[in-house]
Amino acid sequence: MERSPLAPAAFPDLPPVEGVTLRVARARYKEWDRCDLTYAELAEGTAVAGVFTRNVCCSTEVEMGRESAAGGKARALVVNAGNSNAFTGYRGREAVEQIRAQVSAHLGCAADEIFVSSTGVIGVPLPLDKARAGIEAALTAQPCGWEAAAQTIGTTDTFAKGASATAMVGGRKVTLSGIIKGSGMIAPDMATMLGYIFTDAAIEPALLQQMLGAANRRSFSCITVDGDTSTSDTVLLFATGKAGNAPLVRMDDAGADAFQAALDDVCTQLAHLVVRDGEGAQKFIEIEVTGAVSDESARRIGLSIANSPLVKTAIAGEDANWGRVVMAVGKAGEPADRDRLAIRFADKWVAQSGLAVDSYDEAPVAEHLKGRDIRIGVDLGLGDGQATVWTCDLTHGYISINADYRS
Amino acid sequence: MERSPLAPAAFPDLPPVEGVTLRVARARYKEWDRCDLTYAELAEGTAVAGVFTRNVCCSTEVEMGRESAAGGKARALVVNAGNSNAFTGYRGREAVEQIRAQVSAHLGCAADEIFVSSTGVIGVPLPLDKARAGIEAALTAQPCGWEAAAQTIGTTDTFAKGASATAMVGGRKVTLSGIIKGSGMIAPDMATMLGYIFTDAAIEPALLQQMLGAANRRSFSCITVDGDTSTSDTVLLFATGKAGNAPLVRMDDAGADAFQAALDDVCTQLAHLVVRDGEGAQKFIEIEVTGAVSDESARRIGLSIANSPLVKTAIAGEDANWGRVVMAVGKAGEPADRDRLAIRFADKWVAQSGLAVDSYDEAPVAEHLKGRDIRIGVDLGLGDGQATVWTCDLTHGYISINADYRS
Structure with a gap:
C-alpha cells in the first residue's frame, strides 16, 4: 500500500x-x-x-x-x-x-x-x-x-x-x-x-x-x-x-x-x-463547531458533519458545497436553528443567519479546497459549546480498498 | 444519467x-x-x-x-x-x-x-x-x-x-x-x-x-x-x-x-x-433483523448495518465479510450479545452463537452475492423484536456522482 x-x-x-x-x-x-x-x-x-x-x-x-x-x-x-x-x-x-x-x-x-x-x-x-x-x-x-x-x-x-x-x-x-x-x-x-x-x-x-x-x-x-x-x-x-x-x-x-x-x-x-492514514484519504479535514448549547452537543454536530458521505465526497471533489454541511448539522439530532447558522471554509464565511452571504466570493474558498488541509467552521449562534473534530475525505481510494477485493 | x-x-x-x-x-x-x-x-x-x-x-x-x-x-x-x-x-x-x-x-x-x-x-x-x-x-x-x-x-x-x-x-x-x-x-x-x-x-x-x-x-x-x-x-x-x-x-x-x-x-x-435508484447502486440489499429486544431496536440495528460504509463496500465487492456485520451490530448502541449473534447471507448461516459456523461453505454465499438482490439476516437471540430495512451498495459510482464534480 x-x-x-x-x-x-x-x-x-x-x-x-x-x-x-x-x-x-x-x-x-x-x-x-x-x-x-x-x-x-x-x-x-x-x-x-x-x-x-x-x-x-x-x-x-x-x-x-x-x-x-x-x-x-x-x-x-x-x-x-x-x-x-x-x-x-x-x-x-x-x-x-x-x-x-x-x-x-x-x-x-x-x-x-x-x-x-x-x-x-x-x-x-x-x-x-x-x-x-x-x-x-x-x-x-x-x-x-x-x-x-x-x-x-x-x-x-x-x-x-x-x-x-x-x-x-x-x-x-x-x-x-x-x-x-x-x-x-x-x-x-x-x-x-x-x-x-x-x-x-x-x-x-x-x-x-x-x-x-x-x-x-x-x-x-x-x-x-x-x-x-x-x-x-x-x-x-x-x-x-x-x-x-x-x-x-x-x-x-x-x-x-x-x-x-x-x-x-x-x-x-x-x-x-x-x-x-485514513483509507483513500487525500485531504485532512478539521471541523470547528462553536456556538452550540454544550461542548458535547458541538462534538456530536461535528461528527455528524465528519461522518456525512455527502460532505466527505464534496471535499474530495473540492466543491464548496455548504448545503451539505447545513444538512449534516440538521440531521445531528442536536439543537440548531437554521436561521442563526453560519458556515465558513477556512476563514471565509459562506453562509450567515441562514442565508448565503451576499458578498460571497468563491475564489479564495476554491483555492483553500485545493489544498491538503481543509478547515470548515460552523457557528450555531446558540451558546458557548464548542468542539473540534477531524476526518478525511471520501474518495475512490476508499472504495477501491474496501470493495475491489474478494476475501 | x-x-x-x-x-x-x-x-x-x-x-x-x-x-x-x-x-x-x-x-x-x-x-x-x-x-x-x-x-x-x-x-x-x-x-x-x-x-x-x-x-x-x-x-x-x-x-x-x-x-x-x-x-x-x-x-x-x-x-x-x-x-x-x-x-x-x-x-x-x-x-x-x-x-x-x-x-x-x-x-x-x-x-x-x-x-x-x-x-x-x-x-x-x-x-x-x-x-x-x-x-x-x-x-x-x-x-x-x-x-x-x-x-x-x-x-x-x-x-x-x-x-x-x-x-x-x-x-x-x-x-x-x-x-x-x-x-x-x-x-x-x-x-x-x-x-x-x-x-x-x-x-x-x-x-x-x-x-x-x-x-x-x-x-x-x-x-x-x-x-x-x-x-x-x-x-x-x-x-x-x-x-x-x-x-x-x-x-x-x-x-x-x-x-x-x-x-x-x-x-x-x-x-x-x-x-x-440509489446513487451508484449496483445491488439492492435487504437486511432482516430478528431476535432484538424490540421492533424499534431491530430497526436501529438494521439501519446501523445498512449505513455502514464497510458493509456497503463489502457487498459492492461481493465479499461475504460477516465481520463487518458484527461490527455494525455492535456499534448500533442497542442491546446485543456477541455470543448469541447469528448472521446469514440469503438462507445460509455463516456465523452462529458468536462463532463462524464449523461447516461453513462459502460457495452458495459467493453465488448469492453475485446477484442484484442481496439478503442479509441477523438474529440477536434476545427477544421478539424484528424489522426489515433496505439499502444499496456503496460503489465507485457514488463517489463519481458526488465527488467528481465541481459546482
Missing part, C-alpha cells in the same frame, strides 16, 4: 521512557515476512489506565483489558498483528489466557498485569502455537526502538505513527512517548485503532484514568474515518513512575495540569495521524 | 384516482428543456396527512407543509423541481406564500390547503417570476398521467417511480396510486425524497395521519442510501373520498385494516424504488 499523501515526512524522534523496554518478534500470524508481535516490558510499580471501544460485540482482549485496567497495575503489553481474535468465542479467550500465563510466569507477576491486544482478520481464533513461539522469541529478542514497535503493531497502515511530549511535574521533567496504529478498515481485516502511550511520570491509577478519559474526549473521540467502530479499539496509558516526581494523586496536585496538557498533546497528535 | 441497473423494466400501469387531476408545466427553474412544475388539483373535501424530515434545518416548504397537514384539508399540490428553495430565509418563504396565494385564488380556497414542495439546488431563493409563470401555465395545461407527473417531480432520478394498490373498504373498491422521487443526493442539488400518494377512499384526517405514520415506520423510515437526511423530505397522502365508502374514522372501522395493508404496500414499493 502506497504511503498516504497526508503522512508526515518521517517518523519523529521519540525519546525513550525509563522503565519501558520494547521488543518485537515474528509470530507469523499471517504468511508475511515481518515482525508481527510487539512486547513492551514495564517496570514494577507501573500504573495503567485504558479506554476501550464501546462496540458491544467487542473482542476478548477488550473485555479482559477493561477488567485489568480497573486493577491499575501493569507489567507488560503484548500486541498481536495479523489476527484480531475477535468473534472467536471461548477459543479466542484461551489464546489470551495462554499469553497472559506465559508472560506473567516469565515476569513473576499476576496474569492480569499483562495487557494483550490483537488486530487483523476476525473470526479466526489466534493460533496458540504461533502465539507461544512468538512470545518466546520476543522475551529473548534485543530491545528495539519506537519506530520498530510502531511498525510492528501496524497492519494496513501505510506509515508508522508516533508522538511525544514532555512536561514539568514537581520539578522533574517527565516524558510521554506514544505509538498508534489504525487507518480505517481493510477487508478482510477488522479495522482497529490501537494506541499505547508510555510515560515515566509517577501518577496514581485513578488519576491516570481520569486524565486519559479527559484526553480521549478531546482527541480519539473526535476523529472518524468512516463512522465505523472497531470491536477492538483500545488506548492504554502506562506510567512507570521512574521520573521520580512525587506521585500525582489529584487533579489539583502541582504539575497535574502540565501533565494533562502534555497528554492531550500526544493524544491529539496520535489521533491526527490515524486520520492522515 | 444512465438508468439504474436495479430499475424495473417499465413504469407501472397506475390506475387514475377520482378527484385527482394532474398537470405539468415548464417553469424553467434551471436551463433545461423539460417540465419542472407539477400541479395536482384535488376535489373539495380531500383529507391530507403528511410525514416530514426531522432535519432541524428543514426548508420553508416543510415547515409550512407540516402546519397545513395538521389542518387536515387539501385542494392542491405544487412541486417545483430544480430548486429546493432551502436555506433561503425570508425570500424563500415569500416564494411559497406567493404560490399558495396564486393557486388558492384560482381555486377559491384557503391558502393553507395548497401544499408546496421544492427540490433541487439549495441556497437560491425560488425565483418569484418563474414560479408565477409556471403556475399559470400549469393551471391551463391539459391533464396528464402518472408517468408524466412522476418524471416532472424528479431531478437526478434515473427513472420515474410509481406504485399502486387497491383495497375493499365498506363494500367499495378503493384505489391508491403514488409517485415518488429521490435517489440520494447529487451536487450541488440537495437530495430529497418527495412522495405523494393519492386515494379515492374517504378517511378522516386524524386516522389518515395515523395510518400514514404507521406505514412510514415500516417503509420510508426503513430505507437509507447514504445515511444523509435531506432538509426537504416529505411524504403526503391525499384522500379525495370519491370512492363513496362510509368515511373511516377509527382503526377498528370495517375496512381500515385493508386500507392500511394497501397503504403499507404502496409505501414499501415506493421506498424500494428510491433505494433501487
